[in-house]
Amino acid sequence: xxxxxxxxxxxxxxxxxxxxxxxxxxxxxxxxxxxxxxxxxxxxxxxxxxxxxxxxxxxxxxxxxxxxxxxxxxxxxxxxxxxxxxxxxxxxxxxxxxxxxxxxxxxxxxxxxxxxxxxxxxxxxxxxxxxxxxxxxxxxxxxxxxxxxxxxxxxxxxxxxxxxxxxx
Amino acid sequence: xxxxxxxxxxxxxxxxxxxxxxxxxxxxxxxxxxxxxxxxxxxxxxxxxxxxxxxxxxxxxxxxxxxxxxxxxxxxxxxxxxxxxxxxxxxxxxxxxxxxxxxxxxxxxxxxxxxxxxxxxxxxxxxxxxxxxxxxxxxxxxxxxxxxxxxxxxxxxxxxxxxxxxxxxxxxxxxxxxxxxxxxxxxxxxxxxxxxxxxxxxxxxxxxxxxxxxxxxxxxxxxxxxxxxxxxxxxxxxxxxxxxxxxxxxxxxxxxxxxxxxxxxxxxxxxxxxxxxxxxxxxxxxxxxxxxxxxxxxxxxxxxxxxxxxxxxxxxxxxxxxxxxxxxxxxxxxxxxxxxxxxxxxxxxxxxxxxxxxxxxxxxxxxxxxxxxxxxxxxxxxxxxxxxxxxxxxxxxxxxxxxxxxxxxxxxxxxxxxxxxxxxxxxxxxxxxxxxxxxxxxxxxxxxxxxxxxxxxxxxxxxxxxxxxxxxxxxxxxxxxxxxxxxxxxxxxxxxxxxxxxxxxxxxxxxxxxxxxxxxxxxxxxxxxxxxxxxxxxxxxxxxxxxxxxxxxxxxxxxxxxxxxxxxxxxxxxxxxxxxxxxxxxxxxxxxxxxxxxxxxxxxxxxxxxxxxxxxxxxxxxxxxxxxxxxxxxxxxxxxxxxxxxxxxxxxxxxxxxxxxxxxxxxxxxxxxxxxxxxxxxxxxxxxxxxxxxxxxxxxxxxxxxxxxxxxxxxxxxxxxxxxxxxxxxxxxxxxxxxxxxxxxxxxxxxxxxxxxxxxxxxxxxxxxxx
Ligand code: SF4
Numbered sequence: 001x002x003x004x005x006x007x008x009x010x011x012x013x014x015x016x017x018x019x020x021x022x023x024x025x026x027x028x029x030x031x032x033x034x035x036x037x038x039x040x041x042x043x044x045x046x047x048x049x050x051x052x053x054x055x056x057x058x059x060x061x062x063x064x065x066x067x068x069x070x071x072x073x074x075x076x077x078x079x080x081x082x083x084x085x086x087x088x089x090x091x092x093x094x095x096x097x098x099x100x101x102x103x104x105x106x107x108x109x110x111x112x113x114x115x116x117x118x119x120x121x122x123x124x125x126x127x128x129x130x131x132x133x134x135x136x137x138x139x140x141x142x143x144x145x146x147x148x149x150x151x152x153x154x155x156x157x158x159x160x161x162x163x164x165x166x167x168x
Numbered sequence: 169x170x171x172x173x174x175x176x177x178x179x180x181x182x183x184x185x186x187x188x189x190x191x192x193x194x195x196x197x198x199x200x201x202x203x204x205x206x207x208x209x210x211x212x213x214x215x216x217x218x219x220x221x222x223x224x225x226x227x228x229x230x231x232x233x234x235x236x237x238x239x240x241x242x243x244x245x246x247x248x249x250x251x252x253x254x255x256x257x258x259x260x261x262x263x264x265x266x267x268x269x270x271x272x273x274x275x276x277x278x279x280x281x282x283x284x285x286x287x288x289x290x291x292x293x294x295x296x297x298x299x300x301x302x303x304x305x306x307x308x309x310x311x312x313x314x315x316x317x318x319x320x321x322x323x324x325x326x327x328x329x330x331x332x333x334x335x336x337x338x339x340x341x342x343x344x345x346x347x348x349x350x351x352x353x354x355x356x357x358x359x360x361x362x363x364x365x366x367x368x369x370x371x372x373x374x375x376x377x378x379x380x381x382x383x384x385x386x387x388x389x390x391x392x393x394x395x396x397x398x399x400x401x402x403x404x405x406x407x408x409x410x411x412x413x414x415x416x417x418x419x420x421x422x423x424x425x426x427x428x429x430x431x432x433x434x435x436x437x438x439x440x441x442x443x444x445x446x447x448x449x450x451x452x453x454x455x456x457x458x459x460x461x462x463x464x465x466x467x468x469x470x471x472x473x474x475x476x477x478x479x480x481x482x483x484x485x486x487x488x489x490x491x492x493x494x495x496x497x498x499x500x501x502x503x504x505x506x507x508x509x510x511x512x513x514x515x516x517x518x519x520x521x522x523x524x525x526x527x528x529x530x531x532x533x534x535x536x537x538x539x540x541x542x543x544x545x546x547x548x549x550x551x552x553x554x555x556x557x558x559x560x561x562x563x564x565x566x567x568x569x570x571x572x573x574x575x576x577x578x579x580x581x582x583x584x585x586x587x588x589x590x591x592x593x594x595x596x597x598x599x600x601x602x603x604x605x606x607x608x609x610x611x612x613x614x615x616x617x618x619x620x621x622x623x624x625x626x627x628x629x630x631x632x633x634x635x636x637x638x639x640x641x642x643x644x645x646x647x648x649x650x651x652x653x654x655x656x657x658x659x660x661x662x663x664x665x666x667x668x669x670x671x672x673x674x675x676x677x678x679x680x681x682x683x684x685x686x687x688x689x690x691x692x693x694x695x696x697x698x699x700x701x702x703x704x705x706x707x708x709x710x711x712x713x714x715x716x717x718x719x720x721x722x723x724x725x726x727x728x729x730x731x732x733x734x735x736x737x738x739x740x741x742x743x744x745x746x747x748x749x750x751x752x753x754x755x756x757x758x759x760x761x762x763x764x765x766x767x768x769x770x771x772x773x774x775x776x777x778x779x780x781x782x783x784x785x786x787x788x789x790x791x792x793x794x795x796x797x798x799x800x801x802x803x804x805x806x807x808x809x810x811x812x813x814x815x816x817x818x819x820x821x822x823x824x825x826x827x828x829x830x831x832x833x834x835x836x837x838x839x840x841x842x843x844x845x846x847x848x849x850x851x852x853x854x855x856x857x858x859x860x861x862x863x864x865x866x867x868x869x870x871x872x873x874x875x876x877x878x879x880x881x882x883x884x885x886x887x888x889x890x891x892x893x894x895x896x897x898x899x900x901x902x903x904x905x906x907x908x909x910x911x912x913x914x915x916x917x918x919x920x921x922x923x924x925x926x927x928x929x930x931x932x933x934x935x936x937x938x939x
Contacts, residue, residue, distance in 0.1 A: 059467045059468070059469050060467065060468060061464060061465050061466055061467050061468065062459050062460055062461045062463060062464045062465075062466060062468055063464030063465060065459060065468055066373075066461065066464075082442055082443045084443065089406070089450070089454040089455050089456040090455055090456070091455045091456075091457060091469060092457075092469055093456065093457050093459075093468050093469055094456075095402070095406055095454070095456040096406065096407075096456060096457070096459055096468065099399060099402055099403065100403075117428065117431065117432055117443075118428065121424070121425065121427075121428045121431075124424065124449075125424055125425065128389060128424055128451075133245075133389055133391060133449075133451035134391075134449065134450045134451050134452070134454040134455065134456070135448075135449050136402060136446055136447070136448045136449070137431070137443070137446070137447040137448075137449075138445065138446055139443050139444070139445050139446075139447075140445055141445065142397070142398055142399040142445055142446075143397045143398070143445055144313050144314075144361060144397060144398050145195070145330075146312075146313035146314040146317065146330070146332055147313060147337060147340060147357040147358075147360040147361045147364070148336060148337025148338075148340065148357045148360075149337065149356075149357035149358075150357075151357050151358050151361040153365075154313060154361050154364070154365050154398045154399065154400070155311070155365060155368070155369075155398045155399035155400035155403055156398065156399025156400075156402070156403075156445070156446065157399075
């Protein structure tokens with residue numbers, strides 16, 4: 001079931017030209033380090049046994065945020081059907097870290113990959129009940145067709161990678 | 169806005185065809201094509217549309233409640249709600265917020281002008297917020313790329329979703345190169361986008377206040393939903409510490425779960441994407457830290473939602489401030505208006521524009537009022553700016569109804585256009601030349617209706633007279649001075665071929681060959697040779713079939729008889745279609761009642777009503793819901809059929825196609841259904857019948873022929889109509905046989921292809937050859 005869901009997620013992301021990597025919690029730190037382009041900023045990952053690599057600056061200053069090429073954040077959950085990740089507005093800055101740098105690396109636990117929008121909305125409602133009431137469903141890369149052709153990365157990231165933490 | 173004269177309008181349309189039509193067509197038709205694909209790929213589309221609509225219905229119904237609910241929710245979050253009566257009220261409030269914010273926290277950025285960045289808001293276009301803020305000494309920067317291009321170009325939006333779709337990449341490049349004089353001239357979409365991003369980022373980081381619209385507002389949590397692809401709406405909402413969201417009151421929906429169907433459908437209907445890149449649900453003030461780019465060494469988390477002393481000392485309290493401005497501006501009155509209320513269900517996806525063939529051709533500037541453009545704009549403009557603004561472009565809706573299937577909340581957009589047309593008619597001034605149309609306008613319609621409208625709205629009376637005097641009337645209408653008179657007084661373009669009237673109407677022909685009794689004998693003879701299907705048909709002789717294109721009527725009679733079905737072709741009243749196209753609802757209403765009364769007994773006797781002209785069938789199947797008591801409507805609707813649909817049913821029930829003219833199995837036929845027929849899902853039965861009868865039909869996908877009843881006859885729309893028709897004609901011109909279901913479509917194609925374009929029934933009728 002879960003395997004199928006992650007497979008579905010992966011196919012949806014493929015269509016959006018977003019990479020998906022399945023990683024065991026123990027290897028996550030190292031894998032993230034390989035993916036990011038520096039300078040990188042991030043928000044601490046709330047998953048047991050998973051830490052951000054040293055090279056990633058957490059609690060960045062405004063200048064560091066602006067200069068960063070990559071932002072690494074956890075996401076509350078994902079929706080396989082559309083290839084969506086749910087980024088929450090948190091006091092530690094997940095939203096700006098996910099939004100300003102050119103690359104976003106989103107880290108999600110396998111068990112938090114929901115099958116479809118409807119399941120996603122159930123999770124959203126749970127979050128609202130628990131007081132997290134500002135969430136962005138981000139699907140693929142920022143895009144615009146306003147300049148005559150499709151261009152990515154206009155205001156938001158033009159490059160997104162999703163890391164699915166397995167075996168948790 | 170003063171109404172343009174007919175020739176001014178013709179000039180304007182010609183100019184738009186040349187300048188903006190090309191770019192608009194490229195964008196809008198691509199979105200439309202993607203919408204078809206995505207709609208097709210969505211299993212539960214219909215359920216989704218029904219759900220979305222019912223949520224909107226319920227929300228508008230209890231709107232005053234929802235306003236109270238959202239006020240409580242937003243205040244509980246620490247924000248403010250302001251309900252603005254009108255544009256001036258809303259603008260003054262926003263200017264006030266900006267001023268008090270900059271007074272309290274100082275002006276961010278380098279100069280001493282308060283600055284605002286904006287994203288995603290058609291509503292602020294409606295109230296001309298930018299001008300109002302600028303008049304208050306506040307600098308405003310649009311951050312949606314399309315909106316920003318318009319701001320730089322000092323232009324106005326032409327589409328609800330793609331505001332700058334009328335401007336080509338080359339034009340944008342030229343504009344940017346001239347305005348900003350970059351070191352290297354900008355050329356590609358990539359270069360233009362990068363330039364815009366860098367430029368706009370400077371503005372966003374230094375802005376004092378971020379202003380956004382809202383696609384939806386969830387009342388019980390105070391959640392603003394922004395649906396975007398670029399990501400700037402989020403930047404505008406969370407980068408400055410003050411966020412003002414401006415939304416029409418109609419954007420309120422009760423709860424978070426009500427949001428789901430809209431999130432699911434809005435991108436599908438707007439651009440044909442499964443979902444937008446960013447669906448932002450903000451219940452501001454959010455917990456995201458405010459980032460102070462003027463204090464670059466400060467960790468971003470030091471401010472945030474909590475009050476931080478250091479940040480406070482630097483003039484940035486770190487506290488987020490949020491204002492939700494709910495705009496009335498006529499909406500509460502629309503809510504009370506039984507005809508315009510539906511407009512408030514609109515989620516501004518622009519699908520109606522994208523499916524509109526006239527929109528493709530002239531774009532929103534030809535097709536828009538002061539703010540809104542495209543199909544639903546008539547409703548919006550009539551509601552928020554008044555009838556005059558709506559009247560300006562109401563004519564451009566041909567009533568083809570292709571938008572009806574596109575609209576995610578199932579708004580009957582053509583009906584709203586008809587209603588507004590009716591109201592516009594009633595507010596006009598009577599003109600000269602009364603003699604030409606004297607006796608045409610029924611008492612039910614007030615004065616003020618233009619002669620063209622009265623003429624076309626009473627086309628049945630005209631046709632009857634013309635048929636009685638044919639061939640004299642045909643000869644007359646070909647004479648130059650007469651064409652000149654028709655053009656001057658009724659606006660009928662002299663370049664257009666006029667229908668040529670038959671001396672013997674279909675009804676008379678039918679009578680002269682023995683009427684219903686003879687038809688029964690013929691059907692019985694056919695029946696004795698094949699399967700017995702025990703049905704009887706009343707064939708509806710619409711105005712065109714009866715007086716102009718009697719061939720298709722005769723073909724229908726012969727087809728039915730040869731399949732063993734007795735037919736009657738009585739002299740029935742007009743359906744009201746012509747009157748509806750002119751916005752003469754009272755006339756249509758009376759005609760609907762008459763038609764129902766005239767066939768009620770046949771229906772009660774178990775006879776089926778079969779209609780040839782799709783637009784008349786569409787009146788019966790769609791508009792009659794508004795004109796007849798529910799039971800009568802249902803009765804007539806469920807017992808009336810389109811001719812090929814009916815033949816399809818007969819063949820499915822055992823009738824033998826061998827009685828008809830059949831092809832050899834792969835004889836290619838190009839088929840143009842009819843816009844209203846397609847909306848009623850009646851294209852497929854004709855295709856199926858053609859296939860069963862040994863043809864290989866290929867259907868056109870052009871939305872509409874561009875003629876649509878009287879539309880193409882009108883002088884101011886002649887060129888537009890021909891341009892739309894060309895698109896259809898180029899699709900079908902290669903086929904040896906071209907058939908079309910609608911009279912207007914057939915006429916349009918015959919003119920453009922210079923050959924016969926019969927109704928499919930003429931191809932199928934026994935021994936019937938189309939030529
Ligand atoms: S009327 Fe329907 S199709 Fe048109 S913009 Fe509104 S919601 Fe979209």
